[in-house]
Amino acid sequence: EAGVAQSPRYKIIEKRQSVAFWCNPISGHATLYWYQQILGQGPKLLIQFQNNGVVDDSQLPKDRFSAERLKGVDSTLKIQPAKLEDSAVYLCASSSILVGGTGESGYTFGSGTRLTVV
Amino acid sequence: GENVEQHPSTLSVQEGDSAVIKCTYSDSASNYFPWYKQELGKRPQLIIDIRSNVGEKKDQRIAVTLNKTAKHFSLHITETQPEDSAVYFCAASIRGNKLVFGAGTILRVKS
Numbered sequence: 522e523a524g525v526a527q528s529p530r531y532k533i534i535e536k537r538q539s540v541a542f543w544c545n546p547i548s549g550h551a552t553l554y555w556y557q558q559i560l561g562q563g564p565k566l567l568i569q570f571q572n573n574g575v576v577d578d579s580q581l582p583k584d585r586f587s588a589e590r591l592k593g594v595d596s597t598l599k600i601q602p603a604k605l606e607d608s609a610v611y612l613c614a615s616s617s618i619l620v621g622g623t624g625e626s627g628y629t630f631g632s633g634t635r636l637t638v639v
Numbered sequence: 640g641e642n643v644e645q646h647p648s649t650l651s652v653q654e655g656d657s658a659v660i661k662c663t664y665s666d667s668a669s670n671y672f673p674w675y676k677q678e679l680g681k682r683p684q685l686i687i688d689i690r691s692n693v694g695e696k697k698d699q700r701i702a703v704t705l706n707k708t709a710k711h712f713s714l715h716i717t718e719t720q721p722e723d724s725a726v727y728f729c730a731a732s733i734r735g736n737k738l739v740f741g742a743g744t745i746l747r748v749k750s
Contacts, residue, residue: 552736563645563728563740564683576735612682616736628673628738630682 523547525631527613533637539601542634545594546615552576554628555588555598556612564612570596603638610635641666641733645741652719654750662729662741663711671732672705672712677743678725686727687714719748 526545534540546553551572556564567586569576573593581588585604590596600607614628645662652658664672670691675683689696689703689712696703700719705712712731716723724747730738 554737561743563643563730563742565740566737569735569737577737628685630675630684632682 525613525615525629527611527631527634529634530632531635531637533639534603536605536638537602539599540603540636541597541599542611542613542636544596544598544613544631546596546613547617547629550615550617550629551593552616553590553596554614554616555596556614556630558610558612558633560609567598567611600636603636605638608636608638641669641731641739643729643731643739643741645729645744647744648742649745649747651747651749654719654721654748656719658714658716658719658723658746658748660714660727660729660744660746661711662713662731663709664731664739665710666731666733666739667710669710669731669733672703673730673738674701674703674714675728675730675740676725677728683728716746719746721748721750724748 528543553570555567558564567581568578568588570590573590588598610633612633613631643664673688674686676686677683687698687701687703689705700717702715726743726745728743729741
């Protein structure tokens, strides 16, 4: 099966600029996640979608970050305006398990977008 | 909130030796515990996972053990090889089919 597709692979922007990342999950996967991975740390969940609805965005800095999954398939994550501390790898993952399931899921991660804010 | 602690942060072993990475979790409702391997510049890849109704699982040179009472689980790699060098992340499921990740362990296998 095709994997989780993400683009772009790399992005360098100046602080206060805006940026958008795109993710296309594995076909048929209802659940999509965006994670932020700062260098030297584990991935941190930003937002979780179930189909086209938001399940959990409690860790998303909503003053500058936004995400959508309008048709329940691909998703975009936007940062506006960017700060230096937003420099990280942004990972998209998808899962076929429905929310409220048994908690078992082999997430499949995309290759990520490495963002550098200068 | 829920968190996962992972130790050690770095681990160096000689080729052929065993490596053990340990994690503890805080949410007693966690019931799924995957381990991911991440090579430099690449995506995290699932290498093994264990569910709460099992105490141990093995896949060739890799094994994972789970102690639900103590809320800790461990990754064991035997007969390490240079290609095992990578960053390893443990994770634990929390409500709503989400994963909380540990901070990672840099494993270096010296040949």
